[in-house]
Amino acid sequence: MIDPRLAVIDTRLAGVRRIVAVTGGKGGIGKSTIACLLALAAADRGLRTGLFDLDLTSPTDHVILGAPTGFPDEEFGIDPAMHAGVGLMSLALFAGSTPAPLRGDALTNAVLELLAITRWGELDLLVLDMPPGLGDTALDAMRFVPRCEYLVVTTPSTVVRETVRRTLRLLKERGAPVLGLLENMQVGESGTAALAAEFGATVLGSVPRDDALEAATGDPDALRKTAAAAALRAIAPL
Numbered sequence: 256m257i258d259p260r261l262a263v264i265d266t267r268l269a270g271v272r273r274i275v276a277v278t279g280g281k282g283g284i285g286k287s288t289i290a291c292l293l294a295l296a297a298a299d300r301g302l303r304t305g306l307f308d309l310d311l312t313s314p315t316d317h318v319i320l321g322a323p324t325g326f327p328d329e330e331f332g333i334d335p336a337m338h339a340g341v342g343l344m345s346l347a348l349f350a351g352s353t354p355a356p357l358r359g360d361a362l363t364n365a366v367l368e369l370l371a372i373t374r375w376g377e378l379d380l381l382v383l384d385m386p387p388g389l390g391d392t393a394l395d396a397m398r399f400v401p402r403c404e405y406l407v408v409t410t411p412s413t414v415v416r417e418t419v420r421r422t423l424r425l426l427k428e429r430g431a432p433v434l435g436l437l438e439n440m441q442v443g444e445s446g447t448a449a450l451a452a453e454f455g456a457t458v459l460g461s462v463p464r465d466d467a468l469e470a471a472t473g474d475p476d477a478l479r480k481t482a483a484a485a486a487l488r489a490i491a492p493l
């Protein structure tokens with residue numbers, strides 16, 4: 256049986272001009288940070304921007320942006336919470352810091368449900384913050400939101416590059432469009448260019464290691480002033 260929510264998702268996303276998923280390999284490489292900075296940069300350029308935290312087990316975009324949790328407005332669907340010029344949807348809006356011990360079908364259901372209930376309206380850009388790895392949620396998002404473009408975050412670490420390589424292989428197998436690789440926490444020369452070349456992908460550029468990010472967490476205006484945000488603005492594929 257076809258899940259009726261699949262048809263609803265198309266309607267919900269019908270007014271969204273462009274969807275960019277921020278993905279990568281391992282956890283902790285800065286996907287959420289880059290997704291939040293990208294959403295802020297887009298909103299600052301006057302684009303109508305949404306940010307969807309697809310990390311259902313450990314959502315953090317509301318923490319990075321300092322968005323309060325609490326049940327969003329509801330009327331034939333749920334409006335994303337407007338914060339710092341960005342419309343945010345996250346499981347954390349509903350669950351706060353309560354753990355959501357989801358697995359298997361329950362995860363797929365949560366992704367479907369959030370996609371089906373969120374009223375994004377007219378958007379120029381919807382940023383999807385993907386969970387680490389290639390688990391259920393990442394695969395579900397690829398399936399349910401087929402017109403995503405992928406921004407792939409990597410770092411100067413050999414270990415991270417190996418996990419990113421797997422992601423790039425999967426995206427290639429599925430014929431998913433890759434906007435390019437973004438090297439986060441850049442410290443010097445690295446193997447990012449070689450990795451991009453393996454897949455005929457572009458290197459969008461790099462965002463330096465920036466220790467000011469920690470103190471700016473939860474404060475969008477402070478985030479905007481960081482060197483990391485400035486570097487991202489210069490290379491953001493908007």
Ligand SMILES: Nc1ncnc2c1ncn2[C@@H]1O[C@H](COP(=O)(O)OP(=O)(O)OP(=O)(O)O)[C@@H](O)[C@H]1O
Binds near residue numbers: 288
């Ligand atoms: N360019 C940077 N310089 C310094 N610290 C950074 C940088 N980018 C991210 N960080 C820090 O690294 C930590 C992990 O970042 P983040 O949560 O964005 O990673 P993630 O890839 O989304 O992780 P997960 O896969 O677990 O969701 C955070 O504390 C963040 O502030």
Ligand SMILES: [Mg+2]
Binds near residue numbers: 286288384385386387
């Ligand atoms: Mg994250």
